Amino acid sequence: MNKAVLLCSLLLLSACQAQTLSQGERDFALSALHGSRKLFLDSVSGLSEAQLKWKPDAKTWSVMEV
Numbered sequence: 001m002n003k004a005v006l007l008c009s010l011l012l013l014s015a016c017q018a019q020t021l022s023q024g025e026r027d028f029a030l031s032a033l034h035g036s037r038k039l040f041l042d043s044v045s046g047l048s049e050a051q052l053k054w055k056p057d058a059k060t061w062s063v064m065e066v
Contacts, residue, residue: 004033011025011032051063
């Protein structure tokens with residue numbers, strides 16, 4: 001998942017420099033975004049509500065807040 005996020009970030013940064021994306025680049029970025037979303041949802045699908053809401057401290061987001 002970290003690789004997908006990094007890849008999306010790099011694509012966005014390169015888009016700022018190039019100012020335009022080809023349709024293929026857009027399709028690739030959307031595919032990576034949807035793939036990382038699916039991986040995240042799959043990784044938390046078995047957690048209880050208490051686990052989803054757990055926070056180690058007040059400054060940290062819970063899984064549910066992500």
